[in-house]
Structures are given as C-alpha cells and as structure tokens.
Amino acid sequence: MYSAVMTMNTSERLIEAARGLLWERGYVGTSPKAVQQAAGAGQGSMYHHFAGKQDLALAAIRRSAEELGAATEAVLGGGGSAYARIEAYLLRERDVLRGCPMGRLTMDPEVIAHPELRAPVEEVLGRVRGRLAEVVREGLDSGEFSNALDPDEIAAAVLATLQGGYVLARATGGRAPFDSAVRGLLALLAPRAAAP
Amino acid sequence: MYSAVMTMNTSERLIEAARGLLWERGYVGTSPKAVQQAAGAGQGSMYHHFAGKQDLALAAIRRSAEELGAATEAVLGGGGSAYARIEAYLLRERDVLRGCPMGRLTMDPEVIAHPELRAPVEEVLGRVRGRLAEVVREGLDSGEFSNALDPDEIAAAVLATLQGGYVLARATGGRAPFDSAVRGLLALLAPRAAAP
DNA sequence: GTCTATAGTCGGATAGAC
C-alpha cells in the first residue's frame, strides 16, 4: 500500500494523504503543510492542483464517501437472511479505534458549517441508512422481524450503534465497548423462537 | 445565564468559556486566545490562573464530566420500571445538534493522546454505562426483560445509540435521525405482551 | 491579579522563478 502511494502522481498522493489526516485529525486539525509533508509534495505543488485547503479536503471527503458507500453495499447486498446481512454488516472487520471516516467529520464545526464539505458526509450516511432500512423491510416482509418495527427507525438504530460504539471505544482506548454495543443490539434484534 | 457569567470571577469565567468552546470545537480547535475573549479575560490573567491550555482544558473537562454524571444519575435514579427509566433517559431533553460534550472529545486526537485529558471522559462514560447496566439488571430481575439479554451489552447499546444518534443528526443538520434511532432502540427494548 | 510587550512557531495563501 505504501509502495502504491509511491507510484501515484502528486495529485493522488495529496488526496490520499488528506484522507488519512482528515480521518485522524478532522478538518480543523489538518493543515495544508501536514498534508504536503505526508504526500511528499511541495507547497506550490499543492496549490497548483487544488485551490486551497477546502478544495483538497472536498476531494478527499468525496473519495472516502465513495469508498464507504461501496464497502457497505458489498456487505448488505450479499446473500442470506435480513438478520444475517445486518449481522455481517455489524461484525464486519473494522479498525474500531480509528472510527468512521465520515462520522468523525460530523464532529468538526468547519465541516458542519460549510454545506459543500458536509454534503458528501450527509449523502453517504443517508444512503447507508436507506440501504439498511431496505434490508430490514425485507426482514419484515419475510416475517423474520416483528411487524411492530419501523424499518427506518431500526436502520437508524443500527447505524447509530456503530457510530456510538466508536465513541465509547475511543473513550476507553480499547474496542471492548464497541463489541459490547454491537452484541447488545444483535441480541435485541435476533428473531426469537420463543420467550423463555 | 449570561448575567450569571458576568458575576463570576475570572477563573470561573475562563472555565465556563473553555467548556463551551471545547464542546463546540474540540481541543485542537480551541485556542487560548478564543477562550480569553469568550471569558472577557486578558492573556496574563489566564496564565496566572492556569498553567496553559492543557491545564485549563483539564479543569473544563472535569467540570463537564461531573455535570454529565449528575444529570444522568438524576434521570436513572428516578422512579418507575427499568424500561421507563431507560426511556426517560433516552427521551430526556437534549440539544441534539450540539451533541455530547464528552463524546465529542473522543474524536479529538490530542485528547486521546493525553491520558490526563482522556481520563475524565473515560471515567464518566464508563460510569453512565455502569449505571445503565444496573437498571437493565433490575429489569431482568423483575422479569421485565428477556433473560437472554446481557446488562452490560444492553447498556453499551443504549449509550452508543445516543452517541451515534448525535453523529447522524449532525450529518443531516437536523435532529430527525437521532429521534429515529432512539425510537428504534426503544421498540427493540420494549417488553412485549405477545408477538403479533 | 491583571495588563501589555514580546517571542518563536505554525497556518493558509500568493508570487514568481525554473
């Protein structure tokens, strides 16, 4: 992966470097200089390819949003029961302490303040929520889930559990609370054969 | 509330100003100068009362943690069934788009990197989780919840839904996804009389 | 206790040479 970075052109390297820094430090905490250094590019080079910090960040955010959307679809579009697909989505391998590259940006006041920067974040998280709701709806139609459940609400709860799980994990410095939250949600969601 | 700020001494005003800015902008995004201006205090004044940015932030974080712990206990320590208390906790009045003053800090790389700064965050979120687990345990003992549920896991899921609900709400610029997630979780948690 | 002055570094961006 690093060797891949080495063979990229400057514009690509800048975007990839910006993605990493935005994920780790957010927009406010990411300086053009830091991006340039991480990308091995000079100042002039960056300002040749991008209009400024915001422009580069926008390119980086859009790419991360694309990737997140594709990865989600890859899991939720797979086979199996509705519960199995949601379970697969929740248990999917994740770098928990790094958190979600999109969710992280929602805590950044500058991202929220600039509609252009916020748009890709809103769009992709909305799309994931919508895709989850579809799966839940399938589970309702097949009788897998109780009719009392609202697909949009369950979808929001599933995604919120993930995003909040990252928060709790980072607070403790370990992934345990994330795993706990996911298991708790899955237990609540599990189609039960009979009450004890 | 503003008039209350006016009557506070400088040290108090600095702490309150820091609390607000940390909540809104995080540690990385909060400068001593901005705190001084918000507090109506000069530079020398701030460095007289506090050793520096980190020291002031620590005081502010500790106070916010205390308040959060007390507010949580006030709701979860109230009367009613376990479900009713968890419902009250989830539906408690919140400034959703502002999010959680502690959860927000977990996204800050400097807070996570400095154990002193992270400690109060970890402590209070752990305490809330523990308190929620106690309530769930009471619900299990009274037969309110299914025995299949694990109190720690449900507690983590409840708190994660809140924290993640803030993320989703901020992404859209409105509180709807938060409310959706909360309703979804409550529906999953609801003691059901009978399956349909 | 609070103020002003000062310092050194970084942030974000522009200009112009090569």
Place this chain on the structure above:
DNA sequence: GTCTATCCGACTATAGAC
C-alpha cells in the same frame, strides 16, 4: 508542474510592569 521566497495573521507561551 514543481520549487523557493515571502506575507500576514494566529497560536502558545513568557517576561515584566502596574
């Protein structure tokens, strides 16, 4: 396309007067 030089303001902190 990439580089160096330069700008101006902000950040974090220290020094010392009042």
